[in-house]
Amino acid sequence: MTLTQLEIFSCVAELRGFTLAAHRLGISQSAVSHAIKSLEQELGVELLRRHSSHIELSNIGEQLLLRARAMLGLANTLRQEAADARGMKSGTLRIGSFGPTSTIRLLPTILQRYRQAHPGIEVHIDEGPDRQVLQWLEERRIDVAFVVLAEERFDTFALIEDQMVALLPIGHPLSKHAAVSLKQLCSDPFILTEAGSAELVSRLFMAARLQPNIRYRCSQLLSTLDVVSRSEAITIVAEASLPDDPAPRYIKKPLIPPVKRQVGLAVLDKRQASPAALAFIELASHIHRQ
Structure with missing residues (x-):
């Protein structure tokens, strides 16, 4: 079992399709199919049920998806820590954002300063309703999320009220x-x-x-x-x-x-957050302390 297989499986499960996953990952559909088949053969279970118009996760596939996302999140943190040791010249940061408050009022200024400080970090931004952003964070699809406080299940950092x-x-x-x-x-x-x-x-x-x-x-x-x-x-x-x-x-x-309403940032566990995520939080907190 490899991280590449888990990444492909996670992408197929999220998009519910081999073609869409191949397009997002920039690989051929046959490579996606081969990775999933190899993973299923190694584990000895069916992870995906194929139908004529769509696919769905099996019960064990649902369980593996949670584990896979946790492993991929940890692997990303390890990569970020290595990048941090090199001066954080490369890496990826996945941000979840909701509504105009975070997407229009908060994120542009923070992102501009972040890119100036860390030009080598590739930033991915996913936008959705507040409930969906929380789900993405729980499932480790994103590293850091804009949230409406309070959210006791996460480590949070207030920005504005x-x-x-x-x-x-x-x-x-x-x-x-x-x-x-x-x-x-x-x-x-x-x-x-x-x-x-x-x-x-x-x-x-x-x-x-x-x-x-x-x-x-x-x-x-x-x-x-x-x-x-x-x-x-x-x-x-x-x-x-x-x-x-x-x-x-x-x-x-x-x-x-x-x-009153408070908006802030959240991570699953600040002790396990990547250096890129922690740098984003520190910069955002500094901007909104001014």
Whole structure:
């Protein structure tokens, strides 16, 4: 069993296809098939079930995938430690990012400074909803993730704090209020934005024993803003996620009581984090201490 075989298996399992995995890895499809077949023969088990239009993992394949990702993560850390000994002139850093707050407001400045300090590190950025980014981190698909704090299952590092705000259509009756409560937001159709703080918003209503009238779910903030602007729904989002718009087509109101949100970085275990990941965290923390 080799790390190359495990990397190919992990890629096939993630993409659910030999052709897609071959394209991502930059190798032939026959090489992918041969690696999987050799791994299955060595282990004496079927890892993947082949169907006419797709593949799926067997039960033992699911178990091996978790072990494979752990081994690949450790191997990447070893490579990074060796690169660190050489002055961190090469290596890879995999970052998970969610929503406009991390992808647009935080990441560009940090990444620009990081590339200046470590030009030899190849940076991969995966974007997805906050829940998916957490899953990627747990499965070791990424090295470091932007997260909404607190997340007790990981080692975390706070970067910024902002507040949650209600967004209302222009002319909405609640727009006359200085601030609005969760209870006041339960009657109108509600849109849940799954790009950033969906978990936090859901927990807010649950803790207050309230149920919003969820009619829409959007994966992109811009779609959410469009629905609110057309007076079809109201919502709650993080203030830092909103675009800099001199003439927004919605009304922004703080919540009563105020709800703060912290955004930071997370790793599975800082003791096992790669030098590239630790350098990224140190730089990001320094930028946002200024």
